[in-house]
Amino acid sequence: MATVEDRQFRVEPFPGGTPGNQRLVEEGRLPDYDVVGTRPIRHDGTDKVTGRARYGADIKLSGLLQGYVLRSPHAHARIVSIDTSKAAEVPGVHAVCTNADMPSADHRAGDLGEGIVDWYHLNQNVLANDKVLYTGHAVAAVAADSVHIAEEAARLIEVEYEVLPPVLDVREARGADAPVLNDDVRTDLQPAGETGDTPTNVAKHFHYEKGDVDAGFAAAELVIEREFTTETVHQGYIEPHTATAFWSPDGKITVWTSTQGSFMIRMQVAELLDVPISKVKVVPMEIGGGFGGKIAVYLQPVAAVLSKLSGRPVKLNMDRSNVFDATGPTPGSYMKVKIGVDAEGKITAGEAELLFEAGAFPGSPINPGCMCVFACYDVPNGRIDGYDICVNKPRTNAYRAPGSTHVALATETIVDEICEAQGICPVEFRLKNAVKEGDERVDGVTYPPVGMWETIKAVELSDHWQSPLEGPNRGRGIASGFWFNFGGNSVVAATVNEDGTVSLIEGSTDIGGSRASVAMQLAEILGIAAEDVTPTVVDTDSIGHTDVTGGSRTCHATGLAAIKAAEDIQAQLCQRAAMLWDVESEQVEYGDGATLTGPEGKTISFQEIAGKLTQTGGPVVGRGSVNADKHGGAFGTHIADVEVDPDTGKVQVLRYTVVQDVGTAIHPSYVEGQMQGGAAQGIGWALNEEYHYGDDGRLHNASFLDYRIPTCYDLPDIETIIVEVPNPGHPFGVRGVGEVPIVPPPAAMANAIFRATGVRMRSLPMSPPKVLHELLSSDG
Amino acid sequence: MPRVHIPAPARDLTGGEVELELEATSVRRLIGALDERFPGFADRVLEDGELKPGLRVAVDGHVSAMGLLAQLEPGSQVHFLLAIGGG
Structure with missing residues (x-):
């Protein structure tokens, strides 16, 4: 071979x-496909270029109130007291809320599919009640007839703070003398290690080791070790966060929002407000960018609480300064990386120490950073230590390949320096050291x-x-x-229409053209044109659980669900053709060109049989449901x-x-x-x-x-x-x-x-x- | 037999062993076998009988959606990893 x-x-x-x-x-x-690899016009294109697509801020409801969130002016302070009485008395104000209006939360882990959230920390991030941990940390919120009234009232809320010293740098934050942000945080050694017993800003320590690192460096002709730093940056999505909520008297909460994952919003709202998920419906609006920053809740539970208190729907919008102050970002970092190579330019060993800002609460992308730092190369001996460190900045969130960009700066710069020192072409070096099938990463996983x-x-x-x-x-x-990419849960339902088209519904928010790519995969299987499939993203009451549009998973996993739905349609149409021809369904094949063939040369097209569904048993709906785990x-x-x-x-x-x-x-x-x-x-x-x-x-x-x-x-x-x-x-x-x-x-x-x-x-x-x-x- | 990769922080329990072959037909049974041989291992990876929050199991290089229920074949490779959030 x-x-x-x-x-x-x-x-x-x-x-x-x-x-x-x-x-x-x-x-x-x-590749030899009919639809895959072509470039049809996206199904949602006209609405988007004509301004008819509806985003979260476009929501208008009868009796809608506007909200305003009061935020901390301090990076680190203890909240001594909050007095909302003057705000509540402002004419036009219908509700004022603080963390005290939310159910209390405890330290349980919530699984958001791709990541884990501590419900207590998320509760504290949505509305602080004990300490504020970054400037912009939400403290209270007001709902009023207009956003101007709400803002005026919010400024009358009296918050007494005991200001504490902030810590902003990861190297300082892990020092013994650093102010500790969260008294409940202990260092958790991962994977499968033990947990420390003293309060600290170092929430996690990841440790990976492969081979004999010291021997690997001893065998190297050239060893280069360098230090790198990166600053905190934001995802920079153009559309700010927005949420509108209505808490109906029957206990049902409806949330209209801009999100990468409506089901993840449903889970977080339900958990934070202590209601069953069946009582929460999330309607995903069109989204103006997310890049990982629109998975966690910020405004949604607050809008719901204000709605419950006022009895009316409430809309909360962030402005750009709110977005920068209180959402995102991806962490700043400090990294020390060392790589050794032999005389032929083959890597003999790698070592990395990585410190990532978690922000106010644990949860930086340090683990993927650890797993990516040497991921491009066949590194026979490696040791990686990564630390998730709390600092007085907003709680970090995912940003496109979280953690990998940081570490690539370090590794790829050192690789270039090695090439320069050894006189090797950077392409030749990479061809020589590139990972291939069967190579093992430092974390042990084989490609x-x-x-x-x-x-x-x-x-x-x-x-x-x-x-x-x-x-x-x-x-x-x-x-x-x-x-890494990701797979996860996705559901697609596809209905065959009498005119030979297909209506497809899915739960994946369309950020980068996934309506089109999902529809195309269904069309390829059925042998029909992509334009003959109408994809629609629906709310959480209308389709099965679908994970976030994130982790580069949607085209893969929701595409897989669409393929399954198409195969389901094929099987049902074979049964219908068999009924028409009075033969066994096993004698019917769904072939190329969207044509079903049976014995004795019988054929019928997809479009023709779509027109005969009523007489053969009723509408045909194909269903596809996956929890994909081979994403590649x-x-x-x-x-x-x-x-x-x-x-x-x-x-x-x-x-x-x-x-x-x-x-x-x-x-x-x-x-x-x-x-x-x-x-x-x-x-x-x-x-x-x-x-x-x-x-x-x-x-x-x-x-x-x-x-x-x-x-x-x-x-x-x-x-x-x-x-x-x-x-x-x-x-x-x-x-x-x-x-x-x-x-x-x-x-x-x-x-x-x-x-x-x-x-x-x-x-x-x-x-x-x-x-x-x-x-x-x-x-x- | 399936091969299991021992995470570096748990090698204190295995005397430094990095990879082991153990008779098991599922991840749950594999962890049981590991705990029998190296007492305390189950406590490192399980909480209330389930994988600890955020912990994942990869079988043959793919993070399994089945977790403890993932079935193992002779020659399967098993890794313990942490959940990775994408953007």
């Missing part, structure tokens, strides 16, 4: 794309078929890599990255060309290519869009984005004027090369797409800056002042 190195590849334009959209093709192996090597091969064959970069102060860097991880490798202004330190991106193994691209345009969008966010994280805190723990740049995300003026047209190494855990080979592309950009940019200037950047963001500082320092 030929090894991967023996196979022949080429890079060519991906049909239907722009000139910058390409794919890696293996000679003699091209199924993966496409890391193929992404590097695509880089090697790309026009971008083969084109010289000329001119002063210019440099080219590459970097790779990994993300994915790798990406990026190429960045930059020019650095030596006078200002500004980094201009000249050309950028994203190469990614997507398994199989169901709708290439949306795959390319994810690759480009992830890269754009990663470039922003690399070059500009950061939370600026004062020593008092107050955030100084809580607006898009001062928190600079990239715009179209900052970026070139990002090129893409889709690599398709099919995931054996899906009939079409789908892997997740949405998260990997944010992982390599900071490291790719750092490596490009080095090639342009000779300066190694090991701290994000690589903003003009910091780059200029390094340039001036390097000049002596």
Whole structure:
């Protein structure tokens, strides 16, 4: 059997794309589908481009009240008392609530599918009652006839604070003298370790070890150890958080909200308000971005409590400063990473110490950071220690490939330094060390078929890599990255209409074009056009439990549910055809071209039999339900060309290519869009984005004027090369797409800056002042 | 027999053993067998008879949706991992 190195590849334009959209093709192996891999217009496109799509803030209900949340001005303080009496007396105010109006919570773990939440901590994050742990921490809320009245009343709420010293840096926060945020937190050694017995800010310590690390470093010809830091950054979704709730007199709560997971909102609202999930209906509105930041509840339980107190529906919207102050972010970090290589450039050992900000409550993405830090490479000996550390910042939440972007900065920068020191081409180094099927990560898990090597091969064959970069102060860097992806629970129901179309309902919020990709998978199985399937995202009372649109899982898992639903339809239609032909259903086959065939040359098309459902037993509804667990991880490798202004330190991106193994691209345009969008966010994280805190723990740049995300003026047209190494855990080979592309950009940019200037950047963001500082320092 | 990978923090219980082969047809039975051989192991991974919150079991490289009920084949590889939240 030929090894991967023996196979022949080429890079060519991906049909239907722009000139910058390409794919890696293996000679003699091209996928053969009718619908998969095509580019139909998205089903929700017209509503979105004409402004008719309904988002959370568009909700209008009879008797609707507007709410306002009072937030802490302090980063760390004990709440001595809260007096809401003056606010309640303001004309037009209908309800005022604090944590005391919510049921008490205890330290139990809630499983949100992809992650765990401590219900007590979530209760405290929604409305504080003992301590405030970051500026912007919600303390009380008011519902009134208008948001202006609610705000005026909220300002009359008297909160007496005992101000405490804040701690903002992870290295300081784990020190013995640091102020402890949560008296209930003990260090939990994971996985399968023991728990400490003293209060601390270090909530978790993850430890992974493989092989003989000391011997691995002893065998190395070159060992490089470096320290890295990253700042707190926000997901930067354009739509702020919003929630409207109505607590009906019959005890039923309805929530209209912007969320990545309506069922996760239902679970959290039910748990925090101590009502059965059957009493909560969540209606997912269209969503203006989430990236991991719209899974946890903030406003939803508060709106429900205000509704219960007032007897009327209540809407709560955040403004942008609320979003920055109190939601998201992804953690800042400190990392020390060491890699050893032998004389041939093969990695002999790796070691990492990773400190991630948890924010106010435990729960940073430190564990995936640990599992990703050496995930791209065959590391025979490794030791990884990661720490989840509470600091006086907002509780961190997921952000595209949580934790992986941080650690890729460290590993990929050191890899580049090794290549420089040993005179090895960065592509050659990666081809030599890339993980393949059967290789074992430091955490012990063995890889199924993966496409890391193929992404590097695509880089090697790309026009971008083969084109010289000329001119002063210019440099080219590459970097790779990994993300696990996810499967989980998904449900699809699909009804065959009399005209031969299909109405599909699902519970997955559509963020990145998943309506289209799910509908296309059903269409491929049935042999009908994607346009003949109408996908609709429905509320939690109308479909079975579906996990979040997150973890790059929807196209895979909800797609699997759609495939099952299609197969269910096929089986039922075979029975109907058998009835029409008076034969056994086993004698009928559902074949290509959406045609059912029976004995003696009998045929009937999908459209024809759809018109005969009433006479053969009634409507046909296909059902698909999965808890998918063979999602397949994915790798990406990026190429960045930059020019650095030596006078200002500004980094201009000249050309950028994203190469990614997507398994199989169901709708290439949306795959390319994810690759480009992830890269754009990663470039922003690399070059500009950061939370600026004062020593008092107050955030100084809580607006898009001062928190600079990239715009179209900052970026070139990002090129893409889709690599398709099919995931054996899906009939079409789908892997997740949405998260990997944010992982390599900071490291790719750092490596490009080095090639342009000779300066190694090991701290994000690589903003003009910091780059200029390094340039001036390097000049002596 | 299935092979189980012992997480680094639990190797104090196994005398440093990293991988073991144990006779078991399910993850629940595997943990029982581990606890019998290395007393205290079950307490590290179970709470009230279920996997500890956030703990997952991977069988042959895939985090199993079945948890303790996951069936094992001769040659299955088992890992204990923590839940990973995506974005």
